[in-house]
Amino acid sequence: MVIDxxxxxxxxxxxxxxxxxxxxxxxxxAIYMVESQQYHVDxxxxxxxxxxxxxxxVDYYTDAMTYTHVRVIDEFQRKLxxxxxxxxxEVQVVRKVVGYxxxxxxxxxxLGYGDVxxxxxxxxxxxxxxxxxxxxxxxxxxxxxxxxxxxxGLAYCLHHLAAMILMADIRDIDCCIGxxxxxxxxxxxxxxxxxxxxxxxEKVVDETPNKLRLDEFDPTLFLFDAYPGGIxxxxxxxxxxxxxxxxxxxxxxxxxxxxxxxxxVGPDLEIGLNGKKxxxxxxxxxxxELQLH
Numbered sequence: 682m683v684i685d686x687x688x689x690x691x692x693x694x695x696x697x698x699x700x701x702x703x704x705x706x707x708x709x710x711a712i713y714m715v716e717s718q719q720y721h722v723d724x725x726x727x728x729x730x731x732x733x734x735x736x737x738x739v740d741y742y743t744d745a746m747t748y749t750h751v752r753v754i755d756e757f758q759r760k761l762x763x764x765x766x767x768x769x770x771e772v773q774v775v776r777k778v779v780g781y782x783x784x785x786x787x788x789x790x791x792l793g794y795g796d797v798x799x800x801x802x803x804x805x806x807x808x809x810x811x812x813x814x815x816x817x818x819x820x821x822x823x824x825x826x827x828x829x830x831x832x833x834g835l836a837y838c839l840h841h842l843a844a845m846i847l848m849a850d851i852r853d854i855d856c857c858i859g860x861x862x863x864x865x866x867x868x869x870x871x872x873x874x875x876x877x878x879x880x881x882x883e884k885v886v887d888e889t890p891n892k893l894r895l896d897e898f899d900p901t902l903f904l905f906d907a908y909p910g911g912i913x914x915x916x917x918x919x920x921x922x923x924x925x926x927x928x929x930x931x932x933x934x935x936x937x938x939x940x941x942x943x944x945x946v947g948p949d950l951e952i953g954l955n956g957k958k959x960x961x962x963x964x965x966x967x968x969x970e971l972q973l974h
Contacts, residue, residue, distance in 0.1 A: 683731075695715050741784055749775070749866065752862065753863070757769050757771070769809050772808040773805055780795055789943040791948060791951070805909060806905050807905065807906050810902060811922065812860075813963070821959070833952050834945075834960035836902055843918055847918070855907045856902065856905075858903070940955070
């Protein structure tokens, strides 16, 4: 339950949020909206299943930042597409909300960040994914950190394109960069300098995560159904793999920004100054130019 405590003497229940959505929608310090009225979340009490909010009027909304890693359980389909190995199957997803971004209305400008301390959640669902053998990434004339930034920018772009192709809400699907074993994942921090590969021996988030070299694993980009058991989106994305990569390449090329923006690979403050260039280079590496004609 979401409880409006603006009037201390008369708390009022204004909404109900399902358990999974509560972690991203009504975490501490989130901005929650009901019928065009903004509310600041003062406290999320998971034990009592209550979120206490108060009315505010601000020029931003909040977007939860989540650590996600995926482990492949079963492979249903597999194909080769140029230099990428494309697959569809069942996965286990473990997620933890660790913070949030303040995003300004209309401009999508990042106004700041905050920390969130919530427990992990896990689910089984279906996913489409493709793996880029690391031997091909060595051919790119970029640093390992820049390549990780480029992969994050590519994931951002494909996530948004997938929602358009499916004609679905972007929250119906989610994405993650890691490897098929679930042993590693790429953490995309508040700015490009914090993007790194992390080993995950037991937990999604460790107090002292192990930073990895890119040549220790084959990067895999997952796009998975954001619902337990899956609802069929990943199957369609598997079938539309080539179309999505070509659409992503055209979108990034056509975008007039210099280094990255919310319309293509994400803000340059998050994916680094070379993020857009590296994302495009990775697309050129793993897709077939002839398919555009």
